[in-house]
Amino acid sequence: MDVIVLIGFAAAILIGVSLGLIGGGGSILTVPVLVYILDVDPVLATAYSLFVVGSTSLVGAGTYMKKGLVDYKTAVVFAIPSFIAVFLTRKYLVPALPDPLFSLGETAITKNIGIMVFFALIMLAASYSMIKSKKEEASDEDEKVKFNFPLIAVEGSIVGVITGIVGAGGGFLIIPALVLLARLPMKMAVGTSLLIIAAKSLIGFLGDLSTQTIDWNMLLVFTGLSIVGIFIGSALSKKINEKVLKKGFGWFVLIMGVYIIGKELMKL
Numbered sequence: 001m002d003v004i005v006l007i008g009f010a011a012a013i014l015i016g017v018s019l020g021l022i023g024g025g026g027s028i029l030t031v032p033v034l035v036y037i038l039d040v041d042p043v044l045a046t047a048y049s050l051f052v053v054g055s056t057s058l059v060g061a062g063t064y065m066k067k068g069l070v071d072y073k074t075a076v077v078f079a080i081p082s083f084i085a086v087f088l089t090r091k092y093l094v095p096a097l098p099d100p101l102f103s104l105g106e107t108a109i110t111k112n113i114g115i116m117v118f119f120a121l122i123m124l125a126a127s128y129s130m131i132k133s134k135k136e137e138a139s140d141e142d143e144k145v146k147f148n149f150p151l152i153a154v155e156g157s158i159v160g161v162i163t164g165i166v167g168a169g170g171g172f173l174i175i176p177a178l179v180l181l182a183r184l185p186m187k188m189a190v191g192t193s194l195l196i197i198a199a200k201s202l203i204g205f206l207g208d209l210s211t212q213t214i215d216w217n218m219l220l221v222f223t224g225l226s227i228v229g230i231f232i233g234s235a236l237s238k239k240i241n242e243k244v245l246k247k248g249f250g251w252f253v254l255i256m257g258v259y260i261i262g263k264e265l266m267k268l
Contacts, residue, residue: 008038012052012222016229019056021237021245028126028168028253030226031119032260038218042112043094046119047208048219049167050090054201055223057194059230064191071192074152074182075199078174078192081153082160082200089164090207113264119166120264123257126168129176130250148181155181163197164204171197 011033018029030052034045064070099111155177159170171193178189208214 004037004039008033009222009225011037012225013229013232015052016056016226016231017233017236018229018249019060019226020230020233020235021240028123029256031116031167032256034222035116036263042115044212046094046115046165046167047090047205047212047214048222050163050201050205050208051219052223052226053167054198054205056226056230057201058198059227061191061194061198063234064187064194067191069188069191070195071178071182071184071188072195074178074184075192075195077149077152077182078156078178079196079199080156082156082163082196083203085157085160086164086200086204087207089161090204091211093161094165095211107268109268113267115166116264117261119168120257120260122162122166122168123253123260127250127254127257130246130253152177152181160200160204163200164207167201 011029015029015033030049031042031045034040034048035042040048061070097111097114100108101111101114102109155173159173159177162168162173163170174193174196175186175189178184178192179186182189184192
């Protein structure tokens with residue numbers, strides 16, 4: 001097996017480890033690994049990422065479900081518009097994007113460059129949410145959930161479109177929405193978010209089956225290694241300070257985001 005492929009599969013394990021350690025964020029690296037290490041086309045990489053993110057999040061959600069830390073009513077309210085948005089985005093919007101997207105003078109911005117730059121901007125937003133110091137959310141585990149249905153639906157739709165375009169789970173957008181709009185305790189928000197991410201990502205992937213040629217052998221191996229990494233990360237999480245790790249990972253994601261923007265702009 002090619003050394004580069006081995007490095008890519010090793011990175012898949014590390015992505016899973018990061019998910020197991022901090023409960024999210026690691027999936028943001030799936031697309032860069034697929035594109036820059038395994039040489040997967042950016043549009044196809046976002047499709048693969050949906051499957052990887054959906055599968056790994058489903059495993060993570062299962063652990064929270066066993067502990068009773070998933071609010072199914074909130075998940076449904078948030079997920080339905082998100083399902084519709086991500087499926088329609090993958091099925092119709094992404095294939096319909098022109099290539100090149102637009103031109104600046106004599107410089108053409110291709111579809112692949114546009115997707116990777118947009119993805120890098122999402123990485124920068126995700127890194128900010130991990131780096132910034134924030135007060136612990138004061139919450140009562142028994143507090144009655146108060147829904148803001150319109151805002152939850154709008155947020156679900158927005159996250160669905162973002163997920164559909166870049167293949168990222170969007171947990172850094174979902175969790176704050178669940179805490180602020182549905183008044184969920186933080187742990188309940190994380191568990192509910194994982195279930196939402198799993199469902200909408202896998203449904204979004206279904207929209208790619210008719211438009212993309214899937215290398216199932218590579219995808220299943222990559223996904224399986226990521227899931228193995230989750231269990232490794234979960235075991236290590238008991239020995240590592242979560243806050244320090246999350247902030248450090250946030251800086252890494254920030255650097256990666258800046259690197260991707262620079263790399264893509266150098267192609268112009």
